Amino acid sequence: MNVDHEKIQQAVRMILEAVGEDPDREGLLDTPARVARMYAEVFSGLGEDPKKHFGTIFSEDHEELVLVKDISFFSMCEHHLVPFYGRAHVGYIPKSGRVTGLSKLARAVDDIARRPQLQERISYTLANSIMETLEPHGVIVVVEAEHMCMTMRGVKKPGAMTVTSAVRGVFEKDPAVRAEAFSLIGIGGKRG
Numbered sequence: 001m002n003v004d005h006e007k008i009q010q011a012v013r014m015i016l017e018a019v020g021e022d023p024d025r026e027g028l029l030d031t032p033a034r035v036a037r038m039y040a041e042v043f044s045g046l047g048e049d050p051k052k053h054f055g056t057i058f059s060e061d062h063e064e065l066v067l068v069k070d071i072s073f074f075s076m077c078e079h080h081l082v083p084f085y086g087r088a089h090v091g092y093i094p095k096s097g098r099v100t101g102l103s104k105l106a107r108a109v110d111d112i113a114r115r116p117q118l119q120e121r122i123s124y125t126l127a128n129s130i131m132e133t134l135e136p137h138g139v140i141v142v143v144e145a146e147h148m149c150m151t152m153r154g155v156k157k158p159g160a161m162t163v164t165s166a167v168r169g170v171f172e173k174d175p176a177v178r179a180e181a182f183s184l185i186g187i188g189g190k191r192g
């Protein structure tokens with residue numbers, strides 16, 4: 001989706017005026033255009049369908065856990081339009097050898113994160129996208145993030161981490177399978 005650069009520039013100029021700044025002073029002259037380019041980048045997932053990444057499926061005789069950990073992402077909280085960022089961990093158990101390229105999981109995370117978002121929605125959108133395309137035995141998505149709207153303003157709690165998860169299929173039904181995946185993801189554990 002293409003953002004309307006002109007409209008963003010007008011809006012940024014108005015915000016600068018509204019906070020008592022002079023948008024015509026030298027340091028701010030290029031700011032509206034820079035902000036427009038930034039929004040085009042950080043909201044580039046709008047209008048993208050994360051499922052498109054799972055179009056290519058490899059036939060591989062593997063019906064056990066595939067887990068990609070520590071996929072870093074940046075998103076923008078839809079309430080305050082300030083960043084929240086962290087890591088996503090994505091695991092699935094392929095059925096009938098329907099395996100996707102590992103990078104595609106990370107590409108889908110980016111498409112979902114690059115919109116005005118909620119952390120919960122990142123988790124379940126990713127889980128549902130994988131379920132609907134790869135049709136695996138199950139999916140587990142865990143997202144851990146720090147929200148700047150809780151850090152730099154409001155309640156001001158730097159370091160507070162929010163963890164959300166979405167489990168589908170066998171991860172939902174079988175507590176032992178779920179527990180094993182959570183332990184491999186190692187939330188809150190030491191990282192090497």
Ligand SMILES: Nc1nc2c(ncn2[C@@H]2O[C@H](COP(=O)(O)OP(=O)(O)OP(=O)(O)O)[C@@H](O)[C@H]2O)c(=O)[nH]1
Pocket residue numbers: 077078079117118119120147149150153154155
């Ligand atoms: N569930 C959820 N809440 C979020 C997320 N990002 C930000 N929030 C919260 O959204 C809430 C918005 O609350 P409001 O009361 O409408 O806004 P506010 O007055 O600015 O809230 P404070 O941050 O408490 O000052 C806050 O509690 C935020 O911490 C998210 O990804 N998921």
Ligand SMILES: [Zn+2]
Pocket residue numbers: 077078079080081082147149150
């Ligand atoms: Zn917020």
